[in-house]
Amino acid sequence: MATDDDRTVDELRAALDGPWREIREKAREHLDDDRLYGDPTLDMRAARARVLEQMRLVSTFGWAEKGFRLEHGGGNDPGGAVTALEMLAYTDLSLWVKCGVQWGLFGGAVENLGTERHQTYVEQLITLDLLGCFAMTETGHGSDVANLLTTATYDPATQEFVVHSPTPAARKDYIGGAAEHARMAAVFAQLITGGESRGVHCFLVPIRDDQGNDLPGVTTSDCGLKGGLPGVDNGRIMFDQVRIPRENLLNRYADVAPDGTYHSDIENPSRRFFTTLGTLVRGRVSVGGAAAAGARVALSIAVRYAERRRQFDDPDTGEETLLLDYRSHQRRLLPLVARSYALAFAQNDLVRRMHLVQTGQDVDPGAQRALEKRAAGLKVAQTRHATRAIQECREACGGAGYLTENRLVTLKADTDVFTTFEGDNVVLTQLVAKELLTAYSDEVRDLDALGWVRFAATMTRDVVRDVTGVRQLIQRLRDRSDQGVDDGDLARRDVQLQLFADREDYLTRTAAHRLRARAADTGPFEAFNNAQDHILAAGTAHIDRIVLEAFIEGIAAIEDEQARALADSVCDLFVYTVLEENQAWFIMHRFMSVERAKAVRRGVNELVDRLRPHATTLVGGLGVPEYMLRAAMLTDPAAVSN
Numbered sequence: 081m082a083t084d085d086d087r088t089v090d091e092l093r094a095a096l097d098g099p100w101r102e103i104r105e106k107a108r109e110h111l112d113d114d115r116l117y118g119d120p121t122l123d124m125r126a127a128r129a130r131v132l133e134q135m136r137l138v139s140t141f142g143w144a145e146k147g148f149r150l151e152h153g154g155g156n157d158p159g160g161a162v163t164a165l166e167m168l169a170y171t172d173l174s175l176w177v178k179c180g181v182q183w184g185l186f187g188g189a190v191e192n193l194g195t196e197r198h199q200t201y202v203e204q205l206i207t208l209d210l211l212g213c214f215a216m217t218e219t220g221h222g223s224d225v226a227n228l229l230t231t232a233t234y235d236p237a238t239q240e241f242v243v244h245s246p247t248p249a250a251r252k253d254y255i256g257g258a259a260e261h262a263r264m265a266a267v268f269a270q271l272i273t274g275g276e277s278r279g280v281h282c283f284l285v286p287i288r289d290d291q292g293n294d295l296p297g298v299t300t301s302d303c304g305l306k307g308g309l310p311g312v313d314n315g316r317i318m319f320d321q322v323r324i325p326r327e328n329l330l331n332r333y334a335d336v337a338p339d340g341t342y343h344s345d346i347e348n349p350s351r352r353f354f355t356t357l358g359t360l361v362r363g364r365v366s367v368g369g370a371a372a373a374g375a376r377v378a379l380s381i382a383v384r385y386a387e388r389r390r391q392f393d394d395p396d397t398g399e400e401t402l403l404l405d406y407r408s409h410q411r412r413l414l415p416l417v418a419r420s421y422a423l424a425f426a427q428n429d430l431v432r433r434m435h436l437v438q439t440g441q442d443v444d445p446g447a448q449r450a451l452e453k454r455a456a457g458l459k460v461a462q463t464r465h466a467t468r469a470i471q472e473c474r475e476a477c478g479g480a481g482y483l484t485e486n487r488l489v490t491l492k493a494d495t496d497v498f499t500t501f502e503g504d505n506v507v508l509t510q511l512v513a514k515e516l517l518t519a520y521s522d523e524v525r526d527l528d529a530l531g532w533v534r535f536a537a538t539m540t541r542d543v544v545r546d547v548t549g550v551r552q553l554i555q556r557l558r559d560r561s562d563q564g565v566d567d568g569d570l571a572r573r574d575v576q577l578q579l580f581a582d583r584e585d586y587l588t589r590t591a592a593h594r595l596r597a598r599a600a601d602t603g604p605f606e607a608f609n610n611a612q613d614h615i616l617a618a619g620t621a622h623i624d625r626i627v628l629e630a631f632i633e634g635i636a637a638i639e640d641e642q643a644r645a646l647a648d649s650v651c652d653l654f655v656y657t658v659l660e661e662n663q664a665w666f667i668m669h670r671f672m673s674v675e676r677a678k679a680v681r682r683g684v685n686e687l688v689d690r691l692r693p694h695a696t697t698l699v700g701g702l703g704v705p706e707y708m709l710r711a712a713m714l715t716d717p718a719a720v721s722n
Contacts, residue, residue, distance in 0.1 A: 085697050091643035092701025095634060096421065098428030100163040107167035108705055110141050117710060118172035120484045124310050127174065131311030132261060134175045135182065136208060138168065144183045145206050148191055152202040159435030162366050169373035170708045173494035174311030176370050181256040184363050186212035189266040192359040193282050193330035201284065213257035215265040215317055220249025223507045225268065225280060226353055230319065232283050234273040236340040241329065243269060243285055243322040252317040259302040259315030263288045273340045279349045284328040287317060297322035308493030358448050364455045365434050367502040368462035372423045374495045375469040376702040378488055379417050381711045382473035383699045385480070386413065404695055410688035412476050416469040417698050418653040423462050425634030426627045430458050453515040456508040457623040463498040463505060470495060477713070485712040506616065513619035516588050570679060573632060576655045580625040582671055587618035624658055646694055653687040656680055
């Protein structure tokens with residue numbers, strides 16, 4: 081018979097599962113399969129072979145094709161595809177990465193940057209008849225994609241592109257699939273025709289034959305052992321005058337005629353470049369979601385362990401005390417659970433936005449750019465959260481947490497790289513802040529450092545409230561509140577959101593003013609470089625605010641009163657934790673008094689105490705079934721002291 085706690089777990093899980101909850105529920109059934117879980121005892125070669133076989137099993141689930149268009153044999157459901165594949169992060173992150181490279185990055189490049197002439201490749205890669213890789217990053221250029229060194233020079237005499245790595249720094253590096261399995265690469269290179277460079281474009285370049293041997297002019301090598309993800313065959317690729325047909329240019333946004341004439345409907349090279357990269361935003365959305373999923377697994381393990389592991393006698397009862405009854409342990413884990421809830425709601429909102437843009441339902445000209453900014457910001461938030469949460473879980477489980485059989489060290493190793501792939505987190509935070517500063521006027525979107533500084537000199541508005549819906553949301557929250565309540569009451573949601581928005585707005589405006597002031601006596605690069613710490617802080621504040629907004633909207637959709645009340649307390653804990661972490665800034669800039677800051681600290685203590693009895697319910701709501709945890713310490717009776 082279902083208990084009230086069971087029903088609350090179900091309601092919370094349904095809320096966090098989001099718009100594609102049916103897909104998540106079906107995925108949980110598929111993933112109750114030993115074949116899909118990693119084996120940490122395997123060596124590198126065996127781990128890679130196992131993951132390839134696992135991917136073939138996943139290909140039978142019908143998940144991969146969801147993300148492709150109907151005319152390519154897909155389901156035209158990018159949101160469903162991202163959601164389904166995210167669930168693989170509960171099993172083996174090597175498998176998730178391998179699938180993401182094949183269907184997300186390689187497949188996404190072919191479908192989104194290609195045209196009808198590339199349809200056969202799409203059909204083959206969906207079924208794994210064609211294994212591919214995504215060759216963007218170079219040894220000398222990672223995040224700086226616009227300045228990649230690999231060239232693709234058009235030869236009109238043979239109607240071929242000649243792909244070449246002109247220097248060792250042009251080597252394609254860290255490429256998933258390049259070491260063993262990939263037969264073709266989606267290569268990003270500088271397109272040169274008629275002696276003129278046209279910027280970075282994407283080309284399909286065969287790299288191996290059916291027996292796995294490098295093709296003429298292609299040299300692949302193995303990255304070897306890494307800090308994690310042993311089942312992913314990361315490798316390197318060098319090209320020596322490799323010829324490919326003209327048709328292997330993915331030509332959705334630009335093409336080269338047989339005589340070498342270049343044509344693009346997007347005349348501005350910068351816009352063309354960013355349009356090309358913007359179509360690949362699904363990869364960044366997926367990385368953040370998978371990192372957050374890994375954190376949910378770790379927290380589900382650590383909280384459950386803390387509910388059964390006892391240590392030190394309670395002098396009042398003489399019985400040993402559960403770990404989770406210690407305030408320090410509650411403070412270690414429960415705020416991270418709260419942040420996981422916040423990020424889950426934010427991810428659901430992001431995937432929904434992505435789905436609307438990529439299926440053509442949101443045709444607002446600014447929707448794609450807004451999606452890219454949000455995806456960048458949430459990827460930063462989720463991957464940083466994963467790194468912090470998994471480490472805290474490992475420590476909170478003591479020696480047991482260090483045993484491979486309990487998964488936490490594997491999760492830590494596998495998610496560590498998430499902070500730097502699909503965009504380094506510092507660079508992405510800077511991107512978010514740049515968008516904050518330049519999103520208010522279309523003509524300044526593509527400015528260089530000098531243009532940035534000049535634009536900053538014109539910024540005088542209450543920028544956050546002028547160009548977002550936060551002002552209206554704050555007012556709606558106030559309208560819902562009881563009349564006569566103190567406007568400074570930190571328990572009120574509108575007051576909380578106001579503080580988050582105040583921080584973002586202040587940092588954005590003062591970053592602009594700092595650029596202007598510095599530009600008066602130095603060059604544009606120095607002005608920007610000098611303000612970089614300030615710019616990054618503005619980006620972080622923006623991320624915190626949009627996460628809180630998503631949490632608020634997510635709670636409003638919960639119909640069950642008991643579940644909604646519990647989620648409200650979890651949201652409070654998220655807010656109070658962010659305020660506590662940034663209380664020095666709030667005090668320094670007089671948005672918060674010292675007494676109010678003390679109230680925040682007391683509030684965190686009161687909230688973890690209030691949520692302590694519901695800890696198991698809360699991790700149940702995170703949506704990772706116990707059969708997926710596979711941590712030996714949760715079933716070993718010897719792990720419990722009495």
